[in-house]
Amino acid sequence: MDRLQNIEAFVRVAQTQSFAEAARQLRVSRSVITTRIKQLEEYVGAPLFHRSTRMVRLSEVGQAYLLDCTELVGRANDIVDQMRDVSHSLSGTLRIHALPGLVLGNFGVLHSFRSAYPDIRLDLIVSDAVIDPIKAGVDCALQIFPPATTELIARHLFSVRRVFCATPQYLQGHGTPKVPRDLHNHKLGLYSGYPTRDQWTFHHDSEEVTLYLKASLLTNSVHLLREYALDHAGIVCLPTLVAEDAILKGDLRIVLAEHLLSSFWLSAVYAATSRNAFKLRLFIEHISSKFSRIPPWDAALIERGILPSRLVEA
Template identity: 30%
Template sequence: MIDHASEMAAFVRVVDSRGFSAASSSLGLTPSAVSKLVTRLETRLGVRLLQRTTRALHLTAEGEVFHAAARRILAEIETLENQVSGQGSTPQGLLRVTTSLAFSTHQLTPVLPEFLARYPLVRLELLPTDRIVDMIEEGMDVALRIGRLADTSFMARKIGEDRRLICAAPSYLARHGAPGRPEDLARHNCILSRERGALNRWQFRIDGEILTIDVTGRLAVDEGELQLQLAVQGLGIVRLTRLTVAQAVRSGALVPLLDAFSADDPVAIHAVYPHRRHLAPRVTAFVNFLIEKFTPPPWEI
């Protein structure tokens, strides 16, 4: 009888490990045995899934489709086996999470040691990125999304809210002074977004009315973490999410400015995951852990 699951698992592990040697170690097989499983799979399907060179492996178009589907199937098999074997209530197995670079760096990474210590049978893969990840296509279990949720076909649990904060380093303020009112920004050097022009239009509430100011400056970058580092070095005034700047503000590296004039509405942060009839315990445990650690939000200043 052909063991389709073993072939599928070998193929997925080779892709995820980026090579046969690494995959063989985690599967407890020899590299040649793993290679035979993948070759047998390709022969049975009648298509090439991997382009092999001496230095790298590349998925073919068919391989990309098969890899995404195989991930989902293997996850369902693992969930089913855990339920039948009585281990369904124990968080275990591979948990794949994606979130923004800022949230990953400043909020999620610091609490992960506690989560992994609490659930020693869970393995974690973290994908920090500011692009919108197709959770199904890329096999993600949980995505932490900031802002409006576009896809209502997923489950979502709110873990907090965030707003932007204007701030600058004490060294910058010592040289240029602090703006007392939003209009004073016209004479200040602000750190700009290079491609997202809307982020360079800062809104304020003055006497019950909304005032929009197009700020200017000598530095323009797109990555929030780089904007943060430039601001800490005293190179200008920056407007970033509180979850990004909270630690720098608490340490005194940055000083909040003009917060009394803020017109920003709170933006929700959700843990998003696909609808599943039998949700893996590791997903439930992770989402509950996030709510525990981020209620109230540690980035509130």
């Protein structure tokens, strides 16, 4: 019996609450997971789970030792990774969940990590969905939402600013908003995934104005919003990460530039006891080293006077 493999199987089943999902994440068959759990239960002389056709939940013994087992698996993987690093053969797979807005058009930072560590394979899942990294079986989620549980850690990477913008053609035909309330008179494209939902707070000098905006197009894709705006269909709210190139080219124009929206932090969210802790630390430190507090897409807009240098944090 490989005790460490069996303990890792126990940890994955506990985290995902599923034998099938644990098998998928560990790339083995479900029967292998079942056998490993059975062997471990026989060895400790107590059931680790209560099973039914609809759910899997920890037994009293399983609950008592889950944290210790999780830390043991994470530490074991960390030691192996460090041993590989010493021998110049750091390898394996990192599963990363990332927002499309970060990856599409900004792949260079990931490419430079691959160049620095060519034997580490990136398994990159690109989606606007909000996930729990543990249940999803990924090492890290690059997202704007704070951690959902105390089992997760968030490492801030850079701020994500948002601006309202439209094409010059749309503004010429429909007018340019002068104050936030003017947005009620326009067709709006809005992102559905912000933590603030339909509530939008604008900051101007020392005043705040909060509006509830109704969208003509509501979507979880900022790239679709960008296309909606470029088709002269309305005014959209985009992160500067996605809009900067079109703004600098003059294809999009920022409106209400002095009425600032709060920004969010793009963070690396991961389990406190990650099984790939050493490789993950290298990955996060590499990304952090590529960005300052003001990321390059914001710096370009600020330098040209298109975007105020002031930042309002959520």
